[in-house]
Amino acid sequence: MKFSPVLLTIGLVLCLFSCADTEQETASETPSRPNILFIMSDDHAYQAISAYMDHLIQTPNIDRIAKEGMLFSNACVTNSICAPSRAVILTGKHSHLNGKIDNRSPFDTTQVTFPQIFQDAGYQTAMYGKLHFGNNPKGVDDFMILPGQGNYINPRFITAEGDTTIEGYVTDIITDLTIDWLDKKRDPNKPFFMAYLHKAPHRPWWPRPDKFKEFTKKTFPEPASLFDDYSNRGTAAKTAEMNLLYHMQYPHDSKIRPETLEAMGEVKPEVPGFAGGFNGPYGRTNDAQRAQYDPVLDSINQFFQENWPGMTDEEKMKWKYQRYMQDYLGCISSVDDNVGRVLDYLEESGLAENTIVVYTSDQGFYLGEHGWFDKRFIYDESFKTPLMVKWPGVIEAGSTNNEMVQNLDFAPTFLEAAGIDVPTDMQGESLMPLLKGENDSWDRDAVYYHYYEYPAVHMVKRHYGVVTKEYKLAHFYYDVDEWELYDRMKDPQEMNNVYDDPEYADVVAELKDKLAELRVKYKDSAELDQKFIDQYNK
Template sequence: MEHCNKLLYGGMLSLSALAGCTEPVTEKPLNIVYIMTDDHTAQMMSCYDKRYMETPNLDRIANDGVRFTNSFVANSLSGPSRACMITGKHSCENKFYDNSTCVFDASQQTFPRLLQKAGYQTALIGKWHLESLPTGFTYWEIVPGQGDYYNPDFITQTNDTIQKHGYITNLITDDALDWMENKRDKEKPFCLLIHHKAIHRNWMADTCNLALYEDKEFALPDNFFDDYNGREAAAAQEMSIVKDMDMIYDLKMLRPDKESRLKSLYESFIGRMDEGQRAAWDAFYGPVIDDFYQKNPQGKDLANWKFQRYMRDYMKTVKSLDDNVGRVLDYLEENGLLDNTLVVYTSDQGFYMGEHGWFDKRFMYEESMRTPLIMRLPKGFDRKGDITEMVQNIDYAPTFLELAGVKVPDDIQGVSLLPLLKGEKPAGWRRSLYYHFYEYPAEHMVKRHYGVRTDRYKLIHFYNDIDAWELYDLEKDPAEMHNVINDPAYSEVLADMQAELKKLQILYNDTDFVK
């Protein structure tokens, strides 16, 4: 079995080698299709949570492959999360800390660069959100910044900015399918990153989906009216559905005689629509606006109304995403690519769907630190069902590299998931995860913090303009409502968690914060 370790096809690991050399070495190198969305939380995927909506095409990936049940990010914010993913390193090492002040150093080592050197065609289509232009890609076409839902601009490799007509989720998928069909060398393996704007705020659905889910009523989360007792940083945020969700920008209640902080930004968004798109938009939202201002709900009635509108608009945006994932899966199947392709779906982080009364992300609390991760595996990988080990978005880069037979550089901080995909139970798998959020002061005013999470406990330190520690027993308190940092019954746990935190800070070279 010594020959199982040899690299084939010019440095790429063959499928037969990965499968244990039970078949002759005749298979082609594996392709990678990596689909990533923005702010898509596991609560809104029916393969994770059946309370709210059906996502049949995402479920196809999970049902035909694996679902990670303990998948997390290292920094719950769009740009930093993407930098962690593409480098396989924490923010302290890739130096992209936040969306406000950072520009990604595109000359640094990334997994697309390494795959490209190994003979892979690499492509990125959609959201980049790292301020610099992409490098390491054979082909790329990206939206500036967050992008626009309707008739968006795209930046091309020739550094031209062009406007395309249509809805962004459809357009990104169109370009991805066109690249696979017409622009790649079909004799070479490829890694395609399809990165969507959806489901980012302000949740503008495609016109064909505007009327969906209007008959649905959603129960408020049990902690929707959280009072944040014992959690100073949680009390200081500005991401409350009740207090901070903008009536016009977020909830589309535009009327000439009404004002809001973000009204002009919303008007610029709908100003991109053509006549037909705007007519469909107004035909749907017009009656909703009239009904809202006529009834003029207040207090808890208003809070519930805002929650219902938020949930529906979010779900409508997910619907288009799910449909377009189906288009990609269908293309791969119809063109005989599924058996030789790893299909990955994830988000750049989780999101709050009313838990703690919030929307957005940023905190190390579960709903935003967790991220969905599902994979449809190539032929020869027998693993199906749930993978329960703790994984993090710094693990994607080494996974893709090892899958392609490319040596994983020693400075990559993530761990390849390939053993898990092959059904192995590696001894000594990580027992804890490190997290660090840096963007403060900024939108939503979430304090800077870092921390450690194990399978049962979570320790967080909020710092900068605050010095507050929080400890949670996730088994007894999964909603993270009770900070037990001062509970004597947890003194030994606290000492253990402090030691684990220090160990990870040294391991990941975030030593400025070692206590």
């Protein structure tokens, strides 16, 4: 049987229209999987984000994520120290199961990380910035990572092709690389997971020269507990070595030149310092960069040499606090500027519409509270971490959530958002119900915390604990056996340990039961505690 050319043409056209309609129906029924941009800074205290508190600094670009999405007011970590926190995020497992309990122990490379799962599911993956452990991140198609802590000035990067050094300021460079990947290296036919990881504001807090000049002219309000004497607290708080006056180092932290200290002779209080604490970062500058830093450094050093010997201890503490805040917040100002650059790129490129943007830190940080810097404790300033998530069309703009969530939850959340099955051995809970405003389906009432790195730098004792919205119970162990309880509603600064207060006896009993329950749930135990102590002491 023969068909005329006209009939064949008509049939072909009808078929094409029919197929096109079918494809459009399928596309509308199956939305494209979301991209994920995971932004993490290092040691960024929630107190230094104006979406949380605006007494220290304005961070309008980071705040954009909260204004366009959700801010979590009770986000926290499982172990407040850099590399272990990152291992928890990557694996969705507590430190005692993923093996990375402290900065010293190696990461178990047999552990499956969530970028590997994304890669297997067809996502394009990339990582730029600070990983902090391992030179060959798993599950990423492209990476440029800082070795170890990395450098602020003219940083070196590890790549699949070898090491490379890039001239400039690290926060700007990581952003340049990230935008370049999004713009030129990304496969537009695949969804992506991008880890955009800042070194800042990690110690030793070297701002970019213009920020250094700007912020040294600023004065910042002091925290109410700057001169905390740790009364009504246990041994741990009293023996920790992270006091601004007695442990913050003159060259490494306050930017006092070694030759200034040498010319002054005896400087009190005497603070042991890292070899090359000043010259390590400063020695990386080229002539042009040094010319920008020197006038500000000269001013700081001149003031210190002329005034320090005659200051009281109280005046010295206040001066050190201001120097600390000037440098720390100067670093954050650059992070905020650069986050704005990336958000602008997403908007201008059209990627923002289908991209989940997350901003967080690997943990919190002390900004003079209790007289401290650093982190490690279960106390709020180090235990809590910033967390903001925006996802157009899913998360209600400007919403706030106060449920107890942890960095343990990130991996399951990302996987569920991408429609990927969550491995059964991950211990976190997906935050998807909370992101969608379905708080009633969230049943977690307490989180578990465990810190291991002792004896070590800052000498914060080993401890584990349970935290609810209302209370915090911690057990310090190893060379002590002490308990602390804080009423988070009545004592938000955690100045009064009420563990032995008879009025809280029922709370103590209830929380000890809850703590025992969580230790079983998360497969932690006294036997594991001893195992890690024995490993540490070898």
